[in-house]
Amino acid sequence: MSSVRCALLAVGLALAGVGAAAQGSWPTGKPIRIIVPFPPGGQTDVAARVIGQAIGESLRTPVLIENKSGAHGFIGVVDAVNAPADGYTLLMASTGTIAINPKLHEKIPYDPSRQLAPVSLVLTVPIVIVSNAEALPVKTLAELMVYLKANPGKVNFASAGNGGSSHLVPEYFKFRTGTFMTHIPYKGQAPAVADVVAGQIHVMFDTLLSSSPYVKAGKLRMLAVTTKERLAEFPAVPTVAEALNMDDFEASSWSALYAPARTPPEVVKRLSAEVDVALKNPNIAKRLRELGAVPAGGTPERLGQFQREEQEKWAKVIETARIKAD
Secondary structure, three states: OHHHHHHHOOOOOOOOHHHHHHHHHHOOOOEEEEEEEEOOHHHHHHHHHHHHHHHHHHHHEEEEEEEEEEEHHHHHHHHHHHOOOOOOOEEEHHHHHHHOOOOOOOOOOOOHHHHEEEEEEEEEEEEEEEEEEOOOOOOOHHHHHHHHHHHOOOEEEEEEEOHHHHHHHHHHHHHOOOOOOEEEEOOOOOHHHHHHHHHOOOOEEEHHHHHHHHHHHOEEEEEEEEOOOOEOOOOOOOOOOHHHOOOOOEEEEEEEEEOOOOOOHHHHHHHHHHHHHHOOOOOHHHHHHOOOOOOOOOOOHHHHHHHHHHHHHHHHHHHHHOOOOO
């Protein structure tokens, strides 16, 4: 081999070593930002702040939370998918941004299946079926089913707005049970729950965090939970699957961590592992449960499969119920 070729080979090996070292050195101390495509204070924001603090301490790297809300979450998601795929920009996404928007809107400026790399499912938020005890003479989900079939069109349900989980989960329920309830959309969760408490609306499929205080105060009756398992806080309340003998019935709101597509796989796996460790911390798990959330975790592959299942589920609901975006 000539001296020139030997020299070139040596340079190539050296550069390869530098590249490998650069990839292996992540994180370098450069701040990691987690984009939240919603205002501060909501479920997705809380997930980002809890996980951001935990992985920041573990990685000894500053983690900054950036709330970029607006346009159904489009603004924040677009910022994330266009960011450098270097592990320093992440997205805390939601059911809506990943599983609902692609079918609900005719055109969206991003493709979650192509432009985002799944990292980890962070948390799920149980949806509970609550009713006004005075406005609706039922005590169980089975009794509600009987009442719905005997009184078609007479029961209404409130939602926090068109196209959100409090709208789509009851539509999924209607689709699976062959029943009908009239949708009454509100501009926000608080006024919707208030009218159910006041008896102006019969039923709501609400988050546990929002409804549980009214259930404990006796102002609302919890008929069932839409998750796979019963809630530790309300062990006597059955799941929809149990109450109606539908083993595969499950619906919840969720938040998950993503990175821009083409982020190095080793970085994605490291982030996923860090999220898992954080969610197994008893203090963090307790904090999330106090906020009405269930810690999740799992591999990027698990999140990818879950994402596909959720997209298929909500696309079918949106199409069947002919739901249109506001």
